[in-house]
Amino acid sequence: MLSQAGRxxxxxxxLLEVTYSNLLPLMLGSVGLIILFRLLQSxxxxxxxxxxxxxITGASSGLGKECAxxxxxxxxxxxxxxRNKQKLEELTKELTVNDKKKAHMPHVVIFDLADLDTVRSxxxxxxxxxxxxxxxxxxxxxSYRGNILDTAISVDKDVMNTNYFGPVALTKAILPSMVxxxxxxxxxxxxxxxxxxIPFRSAYAASKHxxxxxxxxxxxxxxxxxxxxxxxxxGYIRTNLSLNAVTGNGSKYGVMDKSTAEGYxxxxxxxxxxxxxxxxxxxxxxxxxxxxxxxxxxTLIPSLFFPVMAARAKKERKMKAN
Ligand SMILES: NC(=O)C1=CN([C@@H]2O[C@H](COP(=O)(O)OP(=O)(O)OC[C@H]3O[C@@H](n4cnc5c(N)ncnc54)[C@H](OP(=O)(O)O)[C@@H]3O)[C@@H](O)[C@H]2O)C=CC1
Ligand SMILES: CCCCCCCCCCCCCCCC(=O)OCC(=O)COP(=O)(O)O
Numbered sequence: 416m417l418s419q420a421g422r423x424x425x426x427x428x429x430l431l432e433v434t435y436s437n438l439l440p441l442m443l444g445s446v447g448l449i450i451l452f453r454l455l456q457s458x459x460x461x462x463x464x465x466x467x468x469x470x471i472t473g474a475s476s477g478l479g480k481e482c483a484x485x486x487x488x489x490x491x492x493x494x495x496x497x498r499n500k501q502k503l504e505e506l507t508k509e510l511t512v513n514d515k516k517k518a519h520m521p522h523v524v525i526f527d528l529a530d531l532d533t534v535r536s537x538x539x540x541x542x543x544x545x546x547x548x549x550x551x552x553x554x555x556x557x558s559y560r561g562n563i564l565d566t567a568i569s570v571d572k573d574v575m576n577t578n579y580f581g582p583v584a585l586t587k588a589i590l591p592s593m594v595x596x597x598x599x600x601x602x603x604x605x606x607x608x609x610x611x612x613i614p615f616r617s618a619y620a621a622s623k624h625x626x627x628x629x630x631x632x633x634x635x636x637x638x639x640x641x642x643x644x645x646x647x648x649x650g651y652i653r654t655n656l657s658l659n660a661v662t663g664n665g666s667k668y669g670v671m672d673k674s675t676a677e678g679y680x681x682x683x684x685x686x687x688x689x690x691x692x693x694x695x696x697x698x699x700x701x702x703x704x705x706x707x708x709x710x711x712x713x714t715l716i717p718s719l720f721f722p723v724m725a726a727r728a729k730k731e732r733k734m735k736a737n
Contacts, residue, residue: 460693465490468545472528472585473555475502477654478604481685482552483510483521489689493521494544496537497555500525528555528581529573538588547596548589550692553582553603558656559618561663570665571618578622583629590637597641600692603630605648607706611713611720614728619660623648634697643695647688650702651678 469486473479474495487493487510495503503523511520522544526537542548557577559570586601593599608616609623627646634644657672684701691699700707712720 461489463693464550464689466492467549468492468494468547469550469552470494470496470541470548470589471552471554472496472582474506475499477656478649478652478681478684478688479552479554480506481681482554482688485682485685485689486550487519487521490519491550492519492545494524494541494548495521496524496526496541498525498527528585529576531576531580531584534581534584535588538585541589542592548592548599550600550602551586551589552688553586553601555581556604556622556656557619558616558660558668559662560615560657560660560668561617562615563617566618566663567665570661570663571621573661573665574618575622575625578619579625579629582626586633590642593642594637594640599641600643600645600695601630601633602645602647602688602692604688605630605646607648607650607700607702607710609646609648610700610710611706612724614724615731631698643697645691645696645699647684647691647699647701649679649684649687650706651675652681652684653678654681 464486467490469491471479471482471486471493474483474493475497479497483493483495483506493510495506497503500523503525507521507523514520524537524540524544526533528534555577557574559566559574561570582603586603590599590601593601603626605626606619606623608620609627612620612624627648630644630646637644651674653676655671657675658667658669660668662668679701687699687701690696700710702710709720709723712723
């Protein structure tokens with residue numbers, strides 16, 4: 416503690432009197448410097464996406480659409496990919512309405528990610544838009560609701576094609592141009608379910624676990640080529656994911672689940688994606704306390720995690736029966 420009169424100290428032969436009044440400007444100065452440093456750091460990080468060519472799959476709705484808005488606002492040049500031309504053109508109109516110079520007019524490329532041949536042929540179209548790809552955001556995906564015993568293998572394959580083989584094929588097709596330039600960033604939107612498997616989501620959780628594994632391998636392999644890889648694993652987001660989910664017989668689930676409706680705002684997750692790209696993060700979990708605990712529990716105390724999941728399955732089955 417300092418007395419009112421302060422504390423006298425001998426420093427390099429000079430007698431210094433340290434008082435509250437001469438410490439205050441020092442403290443304020445330090446805080447100011449830290450704020451200035453953070454501001455400059457954040458401006459430097461944001462400059463990474465300014466003018467960068469960012470390709471977003473599944474840009475017609477939900478998280479992809481929000482990523483398009485957030486990256487466009489950050490100054491990126493966008494290539495919006497999806498199956499629905501009309502929705503993507505509407506989004507392009509929305510993004511360019513205030514962009515008078517049309518400097519960052521997005522391009523639209525239409526293809527079905529589950530059709531691996533069209534993925535390969537669409538890659539040239541993507542590369543031709545701006546002549547290069549700086550950031551590829553593999554966002555498009557589909558979910559699933561069903562019991563393993565009643566699920567047709569064709570459904571497992573369809574989910575794997577959209578969520579795993581599609582992004583893998585697109586990434587492999589774009590990667591050589593990134594390696595040649597020794598620059599690029601590949602992002603994939605996985606899920607908390609890429610880290611833990613929950614009952615009645617087998618096809619979806621399996622596709623997201625495979626995604627996590629593939630892109631972890633990729634990160635290690637292409638680091639020497641100057642390419643960054645980010646896996647983002649969000650918890651529930653308020654989008655149409657559950658409405659669009661497929662069931663065991665391939666029909667649409669068509670229900671807005673409570674967990675989805677009460678999930679994160681897509682804007683908040685899109686900001687987390689932008690932040691991860693700017694800061695070149697490798698693996699980002701965007702989730703609340705309970706899913707985070709579950710992720711650690713699965714790794715550290717699996718003997719506790721498995722009974723919790725079995726109880727969850729039992730409860731869900733009971734609820735369905737009533
Ligand atoms: N919502 C959530 O709770 C969570 C979502 N995620 C992940 O976020 C990502 C985005 O999903 P979200 O925005 O929530 O859901 P949406 O259903 O709103 O969006 C999915 C997007 O993927 C596109 N898509 C689906 N199948 C294909 C296909 N075969 N070919 C091309 N595009 C396709 C859809 O396009 P179209 O308009 O043509 O159908 C749509 O643009 C997914 O990878 C999902 O797994 C992760 C964690 C939580
Ligand atoms: C003694 C301590 C007990 C701690 C209990 C922890 C177990 C809690 C389980 C929590 C499960 C969280 C699941 C989260 C799933 C999730 O966020 O998925 C995101 C999605 O991809 C959503 O897709 P869906 O199609 O399933 O809506």
